[in-house]
Amino acid sequence: MGLEEKLPSGILLTTVEKLAGYSRKTSLWPATFGLACCAIEMMATGAGRFDLARFGMEVFRASPRQADLMIVAGRVSQKMAPVLRQIYDQMASPKWVLAMGVCASSGGMFNNYAIVQGVDHVVPVDMYLPGCPPRPEMLIDAILKLQEKIQNEKMGSAKREEIVLNEEFARKELPLLERKGLLA
Amino acid sequence: MTELTRGLEVREGSFGVHGSPDTSGYGGLRKVVSEIPAAEPPFGSWFDKAVLALSKSLKAKDLMPEQVIEKVMIYRAELTLMIAREHLLTVMQSLRDEDELSFEVCLGVAGVHWPEEQGREIHINYPLLSMLHNRRLSVEVALPVKDPRVASVTSVYPGNNWHERETYDFFGVIFVGHPGLTRILMPDDWPGFPQRKDYPLSGVDVEYKGAIIPPPDERRWYT
Amino acid sequence: MTTDYAPSIETTEGTVFNLSGGDWESLVTGVEGEQERIVVNMGPQHPSTHGVLRLILELDGETVVQVRPGIGYLHTGIEKNLEFRNWVQGVTFVTRMDYLSPFFNETVYCMGVEKLLGISDQVPERAKTLRILMMELNRISSHLVALATGGMELGALTAMTFGFRDRELILDIFEMVTGLRMNHAYVRPGGVSCDLPPGAVEKIRATVKHLRKSTQDNVNILVGNQIWLGRTKGVGYLDLQGCLALGVTGPVLRATGVPWDLRKTQPYLGYERYEFEVQTQDTCDAYGRFLIRLGEIAESLNLVDQALDFLEPGPVMIEDKSIAWPAQLALGADGLGNSQEHIAKIMSQSMEALIHHFKLVTEGFQVPRGQVYTAVESPRGELGAFVVSDDSTRPYRVHFRDPSFSNLQATPAVGEGGQIADLIAALASLDPVMGGVDR
Numbered sequence: 001m002g003l004e005e006k007l008p009s010g011i012l013l014t015t016v017e018k019l020a021g022y023s024r025k026t027s028l029w030p031a032t033f034g035l036a037c038c039a040i041e042m043m044a045t046g047a048g049r050f051d052l053a054r055f056g057m058e059v060f061r062a063s064p065r066q067a068d069l070m071i072v073a074g075r076v077s078q079k080m081a082p083v084l085r086q087i088y089d090q091m092a093s094p095k096w097v098l099a100m101g102v103c104a105s106s107g108g109m110f111n112n113y114a115i116v117q118g119v120d121h122v123v124p125v126d127m128y129l130p131g132c133p134p135r136p137e138m139l140i141d142a143i144l145k146l147q148e149k150i151q152n153e154k155m156g157s158a159k160r161e162e163i164v165l166n167e168e169f170a171r172k173e174l175p176l177l178e179r180k181g182l183l184a
Numbered sequence: 185m186t187e188l189t190r191g192l193e194v195r196e197g198s199f200g201v202h203g204s205p206d207t208s209g210y211g212g213l214r215k216v217v218s219e220i221p222a223a224e225p226p227f228g229s230w231f232d233k234a235v236l237a238l239s240k241s242l243k244a245k246d247l248m249p250e251q252v253i254e255k256v257m258i259y260r261a262e263l264t265l266m267i268a269r270e271h272l273l274t275v276m277q278s279l280r281d282e283d284e285l286s287f288e289v290c291l292g293v294a295g296v297h298w299p300e301e302q303g304r305e306i307h308i309n310y311p312l313l314s315m316l317h318n319r320r321l322s323v324e325v326a327l328p329v330k331d332p333r334v335a336s337v338t339s340v341y342p343g344n345n346w347h348e349r350e351t352y353d354f355f356g357v358i359f360v361g362h363p364g365l366t367r368i369l370m371p372d373d374w375p376g377f378p379q380r381k382d383y384p385l386s387g388v389d390v391e392y393k394g395a396i397i398p399p400p401d402e403r404r405w406y407t
Numbered sequence: 408m409t410t411d412y413a414p415s416i417e418t419t420e421g422t423v424f425n426l427s428g429g430d431w432e433s434l435v436t437g438v439e440g441e442q443e444r445i446v447v448n449m450g451p452q453h454p455s456t457h458g459v460l461r462l463i464l465e466l467d468g469e470t471v472v473q474v475r476p477g478i479g480y481l482h483t484g485i486e487k488n489l490e491f492r493n494w495v496q497g498v499t500f501v502t503r504m505d506y507l508s509p510f511f512n513e514t515v516y517c518m519g520v521e522k523l524l525g526i527s528d529q530v531p532e533r534a535k536t537l538r539i540l541m542m543e544l545n546r547i548s549s550h551l552v553a554l555a556t557g558g559m560e561l562g563a564l565t566a567m568t569f570g571f572r573d574r575e576l577i578l579d580i581f582e583m584v585t586g587l588r589m590n591h592a593y594v595r596p597g598g599v600s601c602d603l604p605p606g607a608v609e610k611i612r613a614t615v616k617h618l619r620k621s622t623q624d625n626v627n628i629l630v631g632n633q634i635w636l637g638r639t640k641g642v643g644y645l646d647l648q649g650c651l652a653l654g655v656t657g658p659v660l661r662a663t664g665v666p667w668d669l670r671k672t673q674p675y676l677g678y679e680r681y682e683f684e685v686q687t688q689d690t691c692d693a694y695g696r697f698l699i700r701l702g703e704i705a706e707s708l709n710l711v712d713q714a715l716d717f718l719e720p721g722p723v724m725i726e727d728k729s730i731a732w733p734a735q736l737a738l739g740a741d742g743l744g745n746s747q748e749h750i751a752k753i754m755s756q757s758m759e760a761l762i763h764h765f766k767l768v769t770e771g772f773q774v775p776r777g778q779v780y781t782a783v784e785s786p787r788g789e790l791g792a793f794v795v796s797d798d799s800t801r802p803y804r805v806h807f808r809d810p811s812f813s814n815l816q817a818t819p820a821v822g823e824g825g826q827i828a829d830l831i832a833a834l835a836s837l838d839p840v841m842g843g844v845d846r
């Protein structure tokens with residue numbers, strides 16, 4: 001293409017998708033969804049030493065309507081699950097969910113009547129972060145990984161196609177219980 | 185009294201093995217799990233004085249101490265009084281108000297479920313603290329699981345309000361006279377009493393989409 | 408009479424309008440002439456409720472007429488889970504209850520188990536001192552978070568930055584000693600899991616010295632600060648009678664002037680050897696509690712120093728081989744694990760040691776039939792454990808009397824009649840940790 005050569009200096013060409021992805025990923029506003037021990041680590045991540053602000057993430061929003069990332073930090077009880085869902089529904093699209101800690105990811109060590117065995121029963125999760133609790137460095141890493149994912153996200157009709165494809169893929173997946181992993 | 189000290193449960197074998205070709209030699213072990221036996225006076229320490237003071241106070245209220253105090257248990261230097269359930273409130277009142285006792289603080293109530301103990305399945309235990317004398321004592325009441333009713337002590341110890349709701353939530357004990365006995369930790373519409381022994385640890389439905397969590401021992405299998 | 412935004416229902420108490428977001432103006436014009444009583448739901452996901460606490464407030468203008476706390480949003484079923492694991496594994500669960508004071512949970516549980524076993528006096532001196540050392544460090548970090556979050560809820564963000572900054576230093580010590588920043592499972596029945604690593608004593612001494620100075624930052628910006636005084640003085644009043652009736656303990660009780668501190672009144676683990684002052688205030692309000700927490704931080708720093716002085720070489724786990732964890736645990740680069748010598752011994756030298764290891768690790772030890780109540784002074788008050796055994800290798804029932812649970816019960820007592828903003832200050836001064844409340 002000859003277009004680039006004709007541009008005055010200081011102008012960069014990109015796709016709308018990439019530009020949108022770039023702006024979205026660098027201005028994530030997390031909703032505070034601190035529940036248990038992991039929430040304390042999440043707060044520590046925001047505080048002095050780890051300083052989440054370096055990644056453009058420090059604006060923790062108390063109101064879900066202003067946030068686009070939900071960090072589920074802690075164990076979700078059966079009583080909390082409907083609340084969690086409501087808050088997710090109140091967030092404006094596009095939105096992402098990060099399950100922080102094993103409790104949020106899979107129920108963790110609390111395999112009992114009170115705890116939802118993974119928030120993916122209730123909301124779609126974009127990033128799982130293991131650890132009990134995950135160190136602040138791990139949280140930062142998870143967020144960076146999520147940013148990468150957001151950067152490459154599709155838009156418009158491509159996004160719709162992607163959703164259909166993902167749905168198709170998920171339908172064919174074996175339930176977690178029947179997966180054999182390395183033992184297959 | 186003999187009725188109270190009988191075996192609660194008989195355990196056989198180690199690792200809970202039954203009828204297996206266990207060759208370790210432990211398969212034939214029989215062990216009787218029994219209740220904590222009643223202590224005989226003199227109890228030692230300040231215990232005698234306290235029990236005496238309580239008896240005196242009960243007599244003043246026209247009650248027979250032998251009928252009220254079912255059993256005095258001393259275990260690891262802790263005094264526990266087993267009280268007949270209909271007299272719980274009177275006893276608590278005396279424990280708080282008598283000068284020699286003055287147990288000003290009640291530290292809550294905890295339930296224990298003993299399914300093998302017919303007619304006395306649910307025990308509830310109130311730890312009390314006297315800041316004046318710097319002493320501790322527990323009061324215990326046994327209830328049948330079919331009719332787990334006992335007087336609420338919130339009129340004497342208002343701080344037991346939430347603790348009693350918690351015990352109701354988990355053990356189904358009905359505290360008569362409680363100002364608002366509702367579930368406190370579990371959702372309001374939760375069925376069953378989770379900390380009873382016959383309630384499974386897991387395997388309950390999730391509210392969302394009606395998913396079922398299999399019990400932990402069935403969650404994964406490898407073939 | 409209805410408005411577009413607020414559907415109304417008729418109840419026995421009159422018309423009730425239901426509003427969740429939307430245009431306030433249109434509602435106000437809609438309900439003109441009605442008797443105004445606003446019920447606001449606050450939480451369970453709210454930045455100022457100190458965790459997943461739900462408050463149902465009845466308001467008259469800005470004044471709180473009635474508060475009803477709703478809890479249980481973090482109920483984890485820890486007590487039930489304990490019944491399905493052996494006695495040692497229980498430590499892993501209890502440490503996650505009140506996640507700001509894990510060492511206290513572990514200690515009170517282990518003290519209960521030891522009492523049931525009748526081995527309380529066989530626990531080695533060094534283990535007891537280590538427990539005290541870790542607990543006192545933990546008390547500092549817990550109070551720092553109380554100051555930090557309390558400050559944040561009142562808008563004093565600098566206090567929060569200072570609190571978390573200092574806490575990190577203590578977490579560094581925890582990580583060095585136990586391998587983890589939180590949820591340590593360090594205290595075990597019969598002792599502690601492993602000894603201090605080389606260099607730990609010096610590091611703790613240096614940190615204490617540093618903290619003596621840096622915790623002054625919060626003192627400097629808050630004590631006597633007009634804004635802080637205005638927000639906390641005379642707020643959240645709860646006197647002695649109220650405390651006793653509601654079973655409230657800890658700094659809240661000590662703010663009424665009663666020097667009730669289990670470390671002094673019913674010493675455990677050898678606290679009688681230590682020199683410290685029980686902090687009291689006689690103001691009964693949020694400011695007094697704040698001062699007590701500051702005072703306790705300073706006292707705990709002294710206690711840490713004393714504990715280091717008392718440390719003498721020796722074992723950190725009980726002698727009795729039928730209870731002591733067989734593996735000599737050691738802290739490696741990847742966390743806590745079995746020591747290499749132990750692995751070498753059981754895998755290639757001693758069959759009996761292997762059998763013993765296997766039995767004790769998989770099945771655990773037996774605890775005789777009985778029930779005990781033990782208590783320690785946690786940063787929030789009396790933390791009690793009611794431990795019942797039925798002569799088996801697993802707990803029959805463990806119930807925790809968590810101070811946050813009882814203290815939170817005082818919310819209506821400290822909050823009603825004041826303004827909403829005062830309720831937040833009062834709640835922050837009670838310092839409930841929802842993990843402990845709901846367990």
Ligand code: SF4
Pocket residue numbers: 036037038039073074075100101102103104108131132133134503590
């Ligand atoms: S994953 Fe661990 S640290 Fe996080 S909430 Fe669960 S128990 Fe707490």
